Each structure stands twice: as structure tokens, then as C-alpha cells.
Amino acid sequence: MRKYFITGLLVLVPLAITAWVLNIIISTLDQSLLFVPEQYQPRTMFGFDIPGLGAVLTLAIIFLTGLLTNNLVGNFLLRQWEKLLKRIPVVNSLYGSVKQVSDTLFSSSGNAFRKAVLVPYPHENSHTIGFLTGVPGGDVKTYLSGDFVSVYVPTTPNPTSGFFLMMERSRVQELDMSVDAALKYIVSMGVVAPDETAPKE
Known part of the structure; x- marks a missing residue:
């Protein structure tokens, strides 16, 4: 039963x-x-x-x-x-x-949420999935020394809220998975693992 x-x-x-x-x-x-x-x-x-x-x-x-x-x-x-x-x-x-x-x-020509990445968060010994949203701009970039990218780290299981981070590009690892697969992985709290051969958008 x-x-x-x-x-x-x-x-x-x-x-x-x-x-x-x-x-x-x-x-x-x-x-x-x-x-x-x-x-x-x-x-x-x-x-x-x-x-x-x-x-x-x-x-x-x-x-x-x-x-x-x-x-x-x-x-x-x-x-x-x-x-x-x-x-x-x-x-x-x-x-x-x-x-x-x-x-x-x-916009079809934009690059927001086009790449899933792996970033160290919330500390160096822990990692999570995020999405590239661009590069820091305006007055902010004058205070950043080096090559930085903007990353959105969604929360689980609700990806509509999250955190905006500016991280060194060398610490951000691009993943070979589609944005849809990454979102499913996040929403399922890691239960639905993405296919290793899933193409990246």
C-alpha cells in the first residue's frame, strides 16, 4: 500500500x-x-x-x-x-x-541569462549556479580593479528572487548546459540533475 x-x-x-x-x-x-x-x-x-x-x-x-x-x-x-x-x-x-x-x-539580441555559470557562493568552499547578466557599468566599474562580470544567483526553489553579484571573471566558470536545464536544476533543489550532454544555449 x-x-x-x-x-x-x-x-x-x-x-x-x-x-x-x-x-x-x-x-x-x-x-x-x-x-x-x-x-x-x-x-x-x-x-x-x-x-x-x-x-x-x-x-x-x-x-x-x-x-x-x-x-x-x-x-x-x-x-x-x-x-x-x-x-x-x-x-x-x-x-x-x-x-x-x-x-x-x-531583446533577442541581448545576452542576459544566456549563459549558466558556476560560482563560489556564499563562501569559497561552496558553489552554486548563476547566470551571466553582463558587466559592471557606470561609476561602479571605476572602483573595481580587474576583469569583472555581473552574475545573478537565484534562490531555490523560487528563482524569481536572488542576489546580484559582481565577481572576477576568473572565478566564474561557464557551464556546458542550457539555461532551461540550469533553471530546472535550481528549482528542483538539485534533485533533477541536468543531462551531461545537454547543449549550451
Whole structure:
């Protein structure tokens, strides 16, 4: 009975966690329906809610935004909109910082999170997996003597939080594994070991 119970857990727990995460994502995206006029909302038109409709609407808006801004007219309007935002004191700093980070992370030509590395952390006799995010810049690099790189070290099992480190390049070892494999290794707390022959992105 113990064997069957454990087998059942191994089958149902991943399914339950996946369904839970998807439910959170879809429920969050469904909040976009709050911006739709009440007379056009599913509850008003059909008498009941349609789960996932907000998620579809959000994805459609994202796609259409990318489609419209990927031409000369759209680019011109986007530049004018950004110029307007830059004239607003508080919005200027907030929007500029967020846009710079998002451009770095999501740009197809960027190098953020493209390489998994092994670094000594939190002390010399202990190692963990991190991701290269670039090199130190601004006034910081004037105080660093030598060749340094920027590394993001995620926490386990939640990789969305972590630590930003500036380390000497000689202490950072590039790994021959993909970013996806490294993330799975981190999230699983070392249980799901990456394939030794996994290609590096």
C-alpha cells in the first residue's frame, strides 16, 4: 500500500502543482476584464463568467501591440508616447528603469541569462549556479580593479528572487548546459540533475 500511495503521489502532485500555477496565472490575467465596459463583460452578455477569456484578451492585446508598433507609424507613435512619459517627473524614472530592464531581458539580441555559470557562493568552499547578466557599468566599474562580470544567483526553489553579484571573471566558470536545464536544476533543489550532454544555449 505504501508503494502504491507513493506512486500515486508522484503522478498527482506534479499535476496538482501545474494546475495550481496555471490557475493563478489565468486568474491574474482574467483581471484584465475589469477594464472592459460592464455591458460587454461575459456575465452581463451571457449570464455567466468565461474562465480564461481575460487571458486570451491579454495575449491578444500583447500580440496586437507588437504588430502595430512593428512598423514606421507604430514606431513613431511609440517614440512620441515615450517622450511624453519622460516629461513626467516620477513616471520618468520608474518607466525608464523598467523599460531598460525589460529591453535587456526580452531583446533577442541581448545576452542576459544566456549563459549558466558556476560560482563560489556564499563562501569559497561552496558553489552554486548563476547566470551571466553582463558587466559592471557606470561609476561602479571605476572602483573595481580587474576583469569583472555581473552574475545573478537565484534562490531555490523560487528563482524569481536572488542576489546580484559582481565577481572576477576568473572565478566564474561557464557551464556546458542550457539555461532551461540550469533553471530546472535550481528549482528542483538539485534533485533533477541536468543531462551531461545537454547543449549550451
